[in-house]
Amino acid sequence: MAPVKVFGSAVFANAARVMACLEEVGVEYEVVEVDYMAKEHKGLKHLARNPFGQIPTFQDGDIMLFESRAIAKYVLRKYAKSAQDDLLREGNPEEAAMVDVWTEVEAHQYLPAMAPIFYECVVYPARLGTTPNKKVVDESLEKLKKVLDVYEAHLSSTKSKYLAGDFFSFADLNHFPFTFHIMTTTHASLFGSYPHVKAWWERVMARPSLKKISAHMEIKA
Amino acid sequence: MAPVKVFGSAVFANAARVMACLEEVGVEYEVVEVDYMAKEHKGLKHLARNPFGQIPTFQDGDIMLFESRAIAKYVLRKYAKSAQDDLLREGNPEEAAMVDVWTEVEAHQYLPAMAPIFYECVVYPARLGTTPNKKVVDESLEKLKKVLDVYEAHLSSTKSKYLAGDFFSFADLNHFPFTFHIMTTTHASLFGSYPHVKAWWERVMARPSLKKISAHMEIKA
Numbered sequence: 001m002a003p004v005k006v007f008g009s010a011v012f013a014n015a016a017r018v019m020a021c022l023e024e025v026g027v028e029y030e031v032v033e034v035d036y037m038a039k040e041h042k043g044l045k046h047l048a049r050n051p052f053g054q055i056p057t058f059q060d061g062d063i064m065l066f067e068s069r070a071i072a073k074y075v076l077r078k079y080a081k082s083a084q085d086d087l088l089r090e091g092n093p094e095e096a097a098m099v100d101v102w103t104e105v106e107a108h109q110y111l112p113a114m115a116p117i118f119y120e121c122v123v124y125p126a127r128l129g130t131t132p133n134k135k136v137v138d139e140s141l142e143k144l145k146k147v148l149d150v151y152e153a154h155l156s157s158t159k160s161k162y163l164a165g166d167f168f169s170f171a172d173l174n175h176f177p178f179t180f181h182i183m184t185t186t187h188a189s190l191f192g193s194y195p196h197v198k199a200w201w202e203r204v205m206a207r208p209s210l211k212k213i214s215a216h217m218e219i220k221a
Numbered sequence: 222m223a224p225v226k227v228f229g230s231a232v233f234a235n236a237a238r239v240m241a242c243l244e245e246v247g248v249e250y251e252v253v254e255v256d257y258m259a260k261e262h263k264g265l266k267h268l269a270r271n272p273f274g275q276i277p278t279f280q281d282g283d284i285m286l287f288e289s290r291a292i293a294k295y296v297l298r299k300y301a302k303s304a305q306d307d308l309l310r311e312g313n314p315e316e317a318a319m320v321d322v323w324t325e326v327e328a329h330q331y332l333p334a335m336a337p338i339f340y341e342c343v344v345y346p347a348r349l350g351t352t353p354n355k356k357v358v359d360e361s362l363e364k365l366k367k368v369l370d371v372y373e374a375h376l377s378s379t380k381s382k383y384l385a386g387d388f389f390s391f392a393d394l395n396h397f398p399f400t401f402h403i404m405t406t407t408h409a410s411l412f413g414s415y416p417h418v419k420a421w422w423e424r425v426m427a428r429p430s431l432k433k434i435s436a437h438m439e440i441k442a
Binding site: 078103109 | 284291292314318375
């Protein structure tokens with residue numbers, strides 16, 4: 001059987017999310033480059049894979065999927081081979097609920113606060129050669145601090161190693177790509193004020209899957 | 222056993238999402254009012270339920286959950302009694318993937334385009350007595366049209382009755398609360414240009430669960 005395909009390299013944070021899941025469950029995959037600078041993602045071929053023209057898309061035989069969180073869940077649901085690989089815990093409604101809560105928190109609280117910093121300090125300097133807009137970054141840092149306050153209180157009060165409990169889950173993995181990029185900036189120092197969050201992040205980054213993918217994520221000019 | 226509790230009435234679109242799921246699976250629930258105008262959602266009691274101070278939160282015995290999409294999935298996963306109630310289809314990775322794709326599309330494409338129209342034309346006029354900001358609404362309508370173009374093409378090319386296939390799923394239900402509110406405005410006419418989307422919406426709104434909840438959603442001064 002042909003391996004599954006990820007359209008878009010790990011340079012794209014949302015593609016890195018998908019690849020991290022593939023590594024977690026040990027599925028071989030082929031990375032098909034999509035030339036963003038040449039706007040290949042807005043070309044007819046890519047639009048047939050994802051009508052919204054975004055990266056990544058994913059192919060498994062006859063199935064073509066888009067939206068990285070949906071792809072990630074498909075990969076985890078279909079290819080997890082053991083309880084240890086089961087990052088969704090859908091067989092246990094209470095555990096799955098905690099995975100979902102912190103997965104949704106990532107999408108609706110954490111990433112909206114972090115994304116402008118990612119663009120201003122990582123993407124635009126590399127792609128456009130610009131310097132970060134201080135006002136945008138400062139406002140986002142204030143928002144991010146409020147979010148991290150909640151994470152710190154959660155991890156400290158529950159005494160859990162990971163966001164959904166004492167097990168590594170999709171909720172943790174979901175935070176990987178954008179947090180990894182922020183950690184390459186001077187704003188990584190912010191996490192020093194949140195000892196439980198910092199310790200959690202170190203546990204997350206000790207995963208072999210994430211170490212492997214992170215070696216391919218640098219955004220270059 | 223005490224019934225489960227939803228903190229926040231159906232006036233809050235995200236609470237309506239949760240209640241629609243409870244109706245779908247036939248679970249009795251108690252609605253606990255949260256006084257938004259008195260900022261009760263930012264008070265200590267509510268913050269203990271949801272550290273981000275948002276509505277709704279949900280209690281099932283010892284379990285307290287927040288983030289409406291996570292609550293909704295918990296309810297569907299735990300309380301679905303038959304294949305017909307199974308709006309997540311997690312037992313079938315291919316079907317579940319299509320449910321997830323269109324659930325994520327709602328969160329990351331559809332709602333971001335629709336939300337400013339909802340606030341400008343529904344929430345602010347009722348809560349603050351303002352008239353809609355034409356520039357904001359027009360820009361959002363342009364974005365929404367591009368999103369609806371994709372929905373129209375998807376529903377028309379797949380010939381499916383619903384977003385994920387020929388079965389009503391969480392992907393469809395997820396579109397209910399905000400679309401319902403937009404349909405109370407003059408911008409409902411936009412859907413007339415998208416016959417497959419309009420027919421889909423009529424099928425969605427024929428669900429007894431959604432009819433029931435929609436009777437309690439009006440946002441008043």
